[in-house]
Amino acid sequence: MNKYQIRFLLDENTSHVIRDGLKRRQPEVEVRVIGSEGVPPISTKDEEILKFLEREGYILVSSNRSTMPVHLQAHLKKGRHIPGILLLRPRVSYQQIIDTLELICLASVPEDFRDQITYIPY
Numbered sequence: 413m414n415k416y417q418i419r420f421l422l423d424e425n426t427s428h429v430i431r432d433g434l435k436r437r438q439p440e441v442e443v444r445v446i447g448s449e450g451v452p453p454i455s456t457k458d459e460e461i462l463k464f465l466e467r468e469g470y471i472l473v474s475s476n477r478s479t480m481p482v483h484l485q486a487h488l489k490k491g492r493h494i495p496g497i498l499l500l501r502p503r504v505s506y507q508q509i510i511d512t513l514e515l516i517c518l519a520s521v522p523e524d525f526r527d528q529i530t531y532i533p534y
Contacts, residue, residue: 465495497530
């Protein structure tokens with residue numbers, strides 16, 4: 413049983429080093445990657461990813477700072493919701509990202525990120 417309330421979905425352009433590093437530290441945390449079984453396939457449009465997040469309860473980890481904020485705004489204007497999006501700051505080490513994700517899963521609840529974009533590391 414997963415003791416964590418927060419589940420992450422990494423976009424297809426997010427390095428698997430992040431997933432693997434977080435899983436090494438916190439093996440029970442659920443971290444999925446777009447394109448793997450049971451989640452949206454590679455090249456899925458942002459709008460469909462947002463619907464998946466809403467339906468399945470994942471927080472998206474992405475470096476898509478250009479289009480994702482625009483699509484989230486449209487999604488919310490339709491009265492829809494998402495658990496949240498964590499956008500990766502440019503030129504940040506994998507170590508810093510993994511540290512931040514670990515802190516989030518240990519010290520946060522999904523409602524902390526609902527319907528918003530949070531840039532990480534903080």
